[in-house]
Amino acid sequence: MSDAAHAHDAHGHHAQPTGIMRWLTTTNHKDIGSLYLWFSFFMLFVAGSMALLIRSELFEPGMQLMRPDVFNELTTMHGLLMIFTVIMPAFTGFANWQVPLMIGAPDMAFPRMNNWSFWLLPVAAIMLLGSFWLPGGAVAGGWTMYPPLFIQGGVSYDLTILSVHIMGLSSIMGSINIITTILNMRAPGLALMKMPMFVWTWLITAYLLIATMPVLAGAVTMLLTDRNFGTHFFNAAGGGDPVMFQHIFWFFGPPEVYILILPAFGIISQIIPTFSRKPLFGYASMVYATASIAILSFTVWAHHMFAVGMPVAAQLFFMFSTMLIAVPTGVKVFNWVATMWKGSMTFETPMLFAIAFVCLFTIGGFSGLVLALAPVDIQLQDTYYVVAHFHYVLVSGALFSIFAGIYYWLPKWTGHMYNEALGKTHFWLSVIGMNTIFFPMHFLGLAGMPRRIPDYALQFTGFNQIATVGAFIFGFSQLLFLVLVLKTIKSGAKATDQLWEGAEGLEWTVPSPAPYHTFETAPVVK
Amino acid sequence: MKSMWQRVGAMGAVWAASQSALANYAYNLQPPVSEVARDVYHLHNVIMLVCVGIFIVVFGLMFYSLIKHRKSVGHKAAHFHENTTVEIIWTIIPFIILVGTAYPAAKIVIDMKNTSNPDMTVKITGYQWKWGYDYLNEDVQFYSTLATPREQINNTAPKDANYLLEVDEPMVVPVGKRVRVLITGNDVIHSWWVPAFGVKQDAIPGFIRDSWFTADTIGTYRGQCAELCGKDHGFMPIVVKVVSEADYKAWVAQKKGTARAMAADNSKTFDVKELVERGEKVYQANCAACHQANGMGLPGAFPAMNGSKVATGPIADHINIVVHGGRPGTAMTGFADRLSDVEIAAVVTYERNAWDNKMGDAAQPADIAAARGGAAVAAAPAAQ
Numbered sequence: 001m002s003d004a005a006h007a008h009d010a011h012g013h014h015a016q017p018t019g020i021m022r023w024l025t026t027t028n029h030k031d032i033g034s035l036y037l038w039f040s041f042f043m044l045f046v047a048g049s050m051a052l053l054i055r056s057e058l059f060e061p062g063m064q065l066m067r068p069d070v071f072n073e074l075t076t077m078h079g080l081l082m083i084f085t086v087i088m089p090a091f092t093g094f095a096n097w098q099v100p101l102m103i104g105a106p107d108m109a110f111p112r113m114n115n116w117s118f119w120l121l122p123v124a125a126i127m128l129l130g131s132f133w134l135p136g137g138a139v140a141g142g143w144t145m146y147p148p149l150f151i152q153g154g155v156s157y158d159l160t161i162l163s164v165h166i167m168g169l170s171s172i173m174g175s176i177n178i179i180t181t182i183l184n185m186r187a188p189g190l191a192l193m194k195m196p197m198f199v200w201t202w203l204i205t206a207y208l209l210i211a212t213m214p215v216l217a218g219a220v221t222m223l224l225t226d227r228n229f230g231t232h233f234f235n236a237a238g239g240g241d242p243v244m245f246q247h248i249f250w251f252f253g254p255p256e257v258y259i260l261i262l263p264a265f266g267i268i269s270q271i272i273p274t275f276s277r278k279p280l281f282g283y284a285s286m287v288y289a290t291a292s293i294a295i296l297s298f299t300v301w302a303h304h305m306f307a308v309g310m311p312v313a314a315q316l317f318f319m320f321s322t323m324l325i326a327v328p329t330g331v332k333v334f335n336w337v338a339t340m341w342k343g344s345m346t347f348e349t350p351m352l353f354a355i356a357f358v359c360l361f362t363i364g365g366f367s368g369l370v371l372a373l374a375p376v377d378i379q380l381q382d383t384y385y386v387v388a389h390f391h392y393v394l395v396s397g398a399l400f401s402i403f404a405g406i407y408y409w410l411p412k413w414t415g416h417m418y419n420e421a422l423g424k425t426h427f428w429l430s431v432i433g434m435n436t437i438f439f440p441m442h443f444l445g446l447a448g449m450p451r452r453i454p455d456y457a458l459q460f461t462g463f464n465q466i467a468t469v470g471a472f473i474f475g476f477s478q479l480l481f482l483v484l485v486l487k488t489i490k491s492g493a494k495a496t497d498q499l500w501e502g503a504e505g506l507e508w509t510v511p512s513p514a515p516y517h518t519f520e521t522a523p524v525v526k
Numbered sequence: 527m528k529s530m531w532q533r534v535g536a537m538g539a540v541w542a543a544s545q546s547a548l549a550n551y552a553y554n555l556q557p558p559v560s561e562v563a564r565d566v567y568h569l570h571n572v573i574m575l576v577c578v579g580i581f582i583v584v585f586g587l588m589f590y591s592l593i594k595h596r597k598s599v600g601h602k603a604a605h606f607h608e609n610t611t612v613e614i615i616w617t618i619i620p621f622i623i624l625v626g627t628a629y630p631a632a633k634i635v636i637d638m639k640n641t642s643n644p645d646m647t648v649k650i651t652g653y654q655w656k657w658g659y660d661y662l663n664e665d666v667q668f669y670s671t672l673a674t675p676r677e678q679i680n681n682t683a684p685k686d687a688n689y690l691l692e693v694d695e696p697m698v699v700p701v702g703k704r705v706r707v708l709i710t711g712n713d714v715i716h717s718w719w720v721p722a723f724g725v726k727q728d729a730i731p732g733f734i735r736d737s738w739f740t741a742d743t744i745g746t747y748r749g750q751c752a753e754l755c756g757k758d759h760g761f762m763p764i765v766v767k768v769v770s771e772a773d774y775k776a777w778v779a780q781k782k783g784t785a786r787a788m789a790a791d792n793s794k795t796f797d798v799k800e801l802v803e804r805g806e807k808v809y810q811a812n813c814a815a816c817h818q819a820n821g822m823g824l825p826g827a828f829p830a831m832n833g834s835k836v837a838t839g840p841i842a843d844h845i846n847i848v849v850h851g852g853r854p855g856t857a858m859t860g861f862a863d864r865l866s867d868v869e870i871a872a873v874v875t876y877e878r879n880a881w882d883n884k885m886g887d888a889a890q891p892a893d894i895a896a897a898r899g900g901a902a903v904a905a906a907p908a909a910q
Contacts, residue, residue, distance in 0.1 A: 062681040069827060071756040135826035142754045142760035148731060149714040149756055152857050154826065173638070202827055210823060214574070236732020242715060243730060277597070279607040307717055307726045307734030307752070309709075312639045318580045323624045330620045338612070345596045359585060366577040373627065375634035377567045379555055382717060382752040426674045445553040447568075448721040450752050453760030455679060457690045457748075461549050492666060504601075 002449045022159075024119070027111030028516060029096045030413070036093030036120050037186060037406075040086050041482070044127060047081035048475050050074045055437075055471035058464050063455055071454035072140035077128065080160070081142030084167045085125050087394065091263040092174050095202050097413060101514065102196045104187030104523045109180035112280060117173035118407035120468075124166040131156030142452060145220065147234035147245050151227055158227065161220045168213040175206035175213075182206075187506065189525035193287070196505050197280060200265030200287050208255045208262070211298075214241060216252040217238035219245060235480065243308055250301035259396060261361075264334060264401030265347070268354050271408050272336050272503075274352035276343030277502035288433045289335075296325045306377045311484040322372040326365065334361055340471030349423035353404035356431050364392030367442065382452075383473045385445025392511045393439045396431075405432070410485065411499050416492030422484045429477035436470025536860045545810055552683035555722040558746065561623035562738045563724030565634045573627055601778030603652035617659075631759045638724075640664070641738045648697070652716025652751065654857060655758035658864065661696050662708075666781045669864065670695045671811050675714075676819070680759075691748040694811070701744050714858055722765055726752055736902040741768040757827075758815050791868040791891065797810070797877060798888045805876025808869045813877075816857060821881040828857070832881040844895045845874055845889055862898055867891035 017025055026032060054074050057065045085354075086197075096114065100107055108114045132138040136154030139145075150157060182203045186195070195203075222233040222245070232238020234245045273280045280286065302310060302318040310318075336358050346353070367389040371377050380386060411417050421480065440463035445451075449460045495512040506525070510518045530639050554571075555908035558564040561587065651658040656671040673692045677683035699705050709718050719726040723739035741747070749764040769777065784819045796804075810819065813831075819833035831837050836844050848870055852858030861870060871889040878885040 039682050061685060063679055064681065067757075067824070068760065069824070072754070072759070073755065137826065140756075146715060146754070149754065152714065152756070186618050189607050227567070236730075242732070245619070278605065279604040281606075282608050282613055283615050284608070301544075308730070309737075312636055319631060319635070321629055323628055326624060327617060327620050331617055333584065334616045337584060337591070338592045338609075339607075340588060340605075341595065342601075342604040343595050344601050345592065346598070347596075350603055362581065362584070366581065369577065370570065370573050373631040374567060375631055375638060375724075376564075376573065377569045378638070379563075379570070379721060380723060381726060382719075382754075420696070443551070446555050448556055448749070449865050450719075450760070452754045453750070455690060455760050458685060458687065459552065475788075 008092050010014075011110065019520045020188050025115070027107075027115050029100050029107045029114065030113070030514065032108075032114050032118050033093045033096030033098075033480055034413075035148050036089045036096060036121075039118075039121060039125075040090035040402075042483075043081055043089075044478065045482075046087055046129070047078050048478065049083070050078040052471055054476050055468040057454060058456070059460055059468040061456055061458055066454070068454045069137060071154075072142075073132070073138040075452055076139050076142055077132075078140075080128060080164075080515065081125070081374045083143065083256075084122065084164070084392070085128075087398045088171065089099060089121055090168075091202075091205070091398075092171075092259075094207055094263065094409075095174075095407055096268065098409065098507065099199055099202060100185070101412075101510065101518060102505055102524065103182065103185060104519045105185035106519050106522075107477045107515065108177050109185060111179045113173050114177055117170045117177065120166050120170040120173075122165040124170070127159050127163040127166070132204050134159070142248060145223060145245075146249075147223060147226065147242050150223055151234070151294060158224065161224045162265040164220050165217055170216050172213050178202055178206045178509075179210075183398075187519070187522045187525050188525055191266045192280065193284065194525065196266075197269035197283070197286060198263070198266035199441055201262040201269070204290050205259050205262045208259050208294055208297070212252040212255040212259075213319070215248060216256075219252065220250040220348050222248075222260075227370070231246040234498070243305070246305050246308065250304045251298070253304060254297045255294070256301045257393070258293055260398050263295070264357070264361075265290065267405040268336065268357050271350045271354040271360075272405055273378045274341050274408075274503045275348060275354070276345050278339060279504075280335070280341040281338035281341075282331070282343050285331055286335055289331045292328040293325060295330070296321065303372060303377070306374045307381045319372060321372040323369065326372075328367050329365055331366075333358060344502075346501075348407070349420065350404045350408035351416070351428055352424065353400050353407065356427070357400045357404065359386060360392055360396030360400070360431075360434070364389055364397055367392065369430050371493055374404060380445055382450055383445035383449055384441040384449045384452065387443060387451050388438045388441035393443070395434055395438065400430070402432075405425075406485070408500075409507070410488055412507060412512050413496035413515055414489050414492075415495055416490075417494060417495050418488040422480065422487075426477060429473060429480065432475055433470050433474030436471075437467045438476055440464075440466045490499050550707050551767070552610055555884070558722060558724060558726075559741050559743045559745070560723045562634065562638055562739065562790075563722060565637070566724050569627075576623060576627065577780070580620075581884075589827065592684045616695045619665045626705075626861050635657040638737070641706050641736045644738060645703040648696075648699075649706060649708040649710070649734075650718050650729070651754065652713075652718065652762075652861075653864070654713050654756050654809075655695075655751075655762040656718075657659045657693075657764060658712075658761065659695075661778070664778050664782075666778055666785070668695045668781070669811075670697065670761055670765070672763060674761075679886075688748065690761065691750070691763045691765065693763055696746070696767045698769055698774060698777050699741060700767050700771045702742045703740060703743055703771075705734055706738045708734050708736050713857065715753050716751050716755045716762070718749075718764060720747055720749035720751040722747040722749075723766070728753055741766070742801065744768050744770060761792060761815075788866050788868065792866060792895070793891065794868075795890050796871075796888070796893070798866075798879060799876035801872045801888050804868070805872035805874070806880070808865065808873040809876050811899060812844045812861065812865065815872065821877075831877050832883060837877045838885060841874070841878070841885075841887055841893075842897070844878065846894060848874055849894065849897045866897075867894040 034103055133157045139156050139160040141150040223251040225231040226233050234240050234242045269280055299321045303322040444463050497509050497512050555567050558567045561823050647662045649660040656669050658669050660667045668691045673694045678685045709727045709729045709730040716729040725737045727735050727737040745768055747766045751762045773900050816828035817831045823830035849860055849862045851860035866893045871891045871894050874889040
């Protein structure tokens with residue numbers, strides 16, 4: 001019997017395990033892409049609930065719901081989880097699904113490593129979340145993990161360090177896979193400068209990940225040895241320097257920001273041409289702008305440290321280099337607007353999210369420019385202005401691009417159209433909710449409300465209440481998105497192969513839903 | 527149905543009324559009272575105008591396109607996809623705008639960092655969770671702790687106008703004088719920030735950084751710690767009183783008088799009752815944030831005092847921990863530099879005789895003076 005099964009296997013078709021084992025052992029890029037996306041979706045609700053708890057505590061002055069140390073645990077975990085277990089895995093999920101489909105490859109270059117890089121993530125997430133039940137509570141030193149505060153914490157701080165190591169490992173393996181796939185497995189005729197923008201942005205992102213994740217790993221390893229093995233990297237009393245941690249951490253930081261936003265640029269650069277029925281304006285300048293942003297991002301780290309007290313020359317250097325990034329970023333925004341110009345636009349949900357992305361991400365870019373000016377930053381550093389700034393970049397930037405991408409490709413993945421009315425409702429609730437939360441935070445920061453405080457002075461009450469109302473609108477409207485995705489998987493109109501009238505690219509040449517194996521014979525691109 | 531909507535409407539009205547009572551919607555930086563803060567205020571206004579201008583032009587064009595170039599009005603797509611001239615123009619114009627704003631910003635940076643020729647110098651130290659002020663030329667030192675009562679924070683008493691922005695001992699400086707501040711941290715990184723002066727400087731343990739301000743209007747200015755420093759990061763405000771030269775001199779004289787009285791106390795002996803009374807105040811200001819007013823600590827994070835091995839064990843070990851600090855790596859730092867002999871004696875005595883601790887013994891200022899010279903951290907037993 002077993003011989004017979006073995007003989008059957010030897011003929012090329014592996015017996016597909018079913019149930020949980022299918023997902024644990026899968027090496028298929030589509031399965032792994034779905035795993036990444038579902039994991040990210042689940043963690044969005046986990047980390048989002050923490051945000052709602054934070055906003056509930058901040059609805060009124062005074063301590064209502066929790067102790068200050070629990071509040072710090074929530075802000076820290078919200079940050080770590082949103083970055084490392086929501087946004088990054090979501091983009092990796094897109095890369096897994098789309099990169100092989102867009103370059104005409106049968107799968108990722110290293111399918112087993114692909115499985116491994118996904119399954120490390122739940123382990124890391126469990127280590128982080130589980131620390132809520134450890135003595136002393138979860139990590140509460142801020143997602144930036146600054147010593148000496150981070151040295152003071154309990155055992156959950158060590159778990160956080162190990163968890164960051166594991167997530168870094170997962171990212172590095174994922175990146176090696178993506179780079180190898182893109183460089184070696186493109187369909188004949190698909191030259192680098194013909195690749196879809198999403199593939200380009202991920203190629204550059206993957207290099208950023210490989211360059212910066214080891215730096216982060218180094219920084220947290222030094223924290224680990226300072227905490228447990230008597231080293232003094234960050235302890236002035238032992239000849240170290242707490243500020244050195246910030247230099248190393250922020251060397252990782254700005255490239256990490258672009259890790260979180262370059263794939264978003266890629267998704268938006270796919271969607272806007274489709275619904276404008278017009279090719280992407282300035283393809284070559286788009287590629288060069290992406291590369292310049294990536295390279296410049298290695299020279300701006302100390303713009304997070306203007307209040308540390310650096311010498312004048314350093315302040316000026318980091319101020320100028322940071323302002324310089326506005327130039328290639330501006331080029332991208334202009335290119336998107338020029339792509340829409342004189343197009344023949346329709347406004348399906350992916351396009352709506354893409355347009356909102358361009359507008360609102362630009363607001364985040366402008367507040368970034370304000371913060372880049374060192375003297376202004378002195379007033380705004382560590383205030384709600386900064387909270388507003390990076391949420392405009394990461395919510396209306398990264399997260400909206402993820403929504404846009406899901407609406408854009410979900411019919412290809414499931415074979416069903418999503419419900420357009422539900423999609424548009426989700427869009428409008430998200431846009432209104434998002435702006436209600438974060439726009440007032442600019443004013444709070446300007447008026448002098450520090451970030452990461454569980455209680456605030458009376459003059460900050462009004463805008464905080466508005467923000468909290470917005471948070472609940474935004475948070476609960478994501479349940480609508482969950483319903484929409486589930487409905488699309490189960491039912492909905494049959495999606496055509498071409499799907500969108502103006503869409504171009506190899507992924508639209510395969511049937512909807514995309515079969516389990518695609519491009520077993522490479523297509524030829526002319 | 528009608529009654530439900532009426533109720534919602536009434537709730538809305540109550541909410542709106544509470545808004546006008548509580549809220550103070552400010553849309554820009556706090557009114558500046560120093561030259562640097564004024565420069566920053568204007569620079570921010572300029573960059574905001576630039577951003578709004580660009581936003582209106584770019585998104586004006588985009589929304590024009592969204593309205594005119596849509597399929598539903600029958601617009602046919604053009605097919606252009608590059609234009610080198612346009613692309614060069616929209617690379618160069620932003621660059622020129624940036625250079626235009628970088629220049630005034632650089633001038634302010636240079637001014638901010640120029641701390642030479644001060645009229646007076648104050649060293650400021652951040653602690654978990656209070657500020658210490660040391661007037662270097664005057665021999666005046668004190669600590670500045672949140673003065674908002676716990677009942678207001680816990681919502682059992684109405685909140686004052688300066689809720690969370692009031693301290694027991696504000697920093698006092700004379701108007702119109704160039705004040706250099708030397709800023710450092712004792713335990714973790716804090717950040718000393720007074721928005722009205724345009725000063726924010728991280729307080730880094732082991733390093734001293736400086737900044738400066740010249741306050742040009744008499745008044746009281748408030749700020750907060752701006753770097754996450756643990757549990758009570760939100761509860762260590764900064765209050766600076768800017769006063770006339772004469773008032774400043776009077777304040778210095780009064781401070782020196784208090785210091786002399788305190789020094790005299792150090793050579794006296796007290797009975798348990800006196801020390802417990804005084805110790806309770808010291809405990810509330812210095813210990814209660816972690817060990818809690820009821821002495822129960824926070825399980826897992828901060829040990830209880832009530833019934834603890836330290837507070838009910840040998841008094842010499844107890845004194846040693848308070849003077850020199852607890853186990854390395856914990857938040858328990860020594861109070862040798864922060865409290866006087868009599869204050870440490872009082873707080874040790876209080877901890878041994880408060881709650882369920884009934885040791886009945888007392889530490890005297892002379893014991894503390896002796897312990898100051900004693901062995902440091904290593905000899906201290908585990909604090910937990």
